[in-house]
Amino acid sequence: MSVKYICRHCQTAIGEIDSGAIDEARLGFHFLTPEERRDIISYSLNGDTVVKVICDYCKEALDTNPELSLLANPLQ
Numbered sequence: 001m002s003v004k005y006i007c008r009h010c011q012t013a014i015g016e017i018d019s020g021a022i023d024e025a026r027l028g029f030h031f032l033t034p035e036e037r038r039d040i041i042s043y044s045l046n047g048d049t050v051v052k053v054i055c056d057y058c059k060e061a062l063d064t065n066p067e068l069s070l071l072a073n074p075l076q
């Protein structure tokens with residue numbers, strides 16, 4: 001099992017860490033509200049934890065063009 005970080009906008013794999021060495025508290029997940037956890041954290045069929053974050057590229061693009069965040073989530 002591992003924890004995989006992917007960009008929520010472009011799906012780029014940002015990083016992966018072995019969850020055997022960590023726990024959710026150390027990842028900071030306990031700071032999130034239940035709604036945020038549902039939005040950010042998901043679990044794949046093989047037991048991996050998938051954390052949706054924003055990669056540097058998308059963060060920069062959003063900082064420059066905040067309206068892009070609306071286009072990236074057309075259903076919200």
Ligand SMILES: [Zn+2]
Nearest residue numbers: 007010055058
């Ligand atoms: Zn991205």
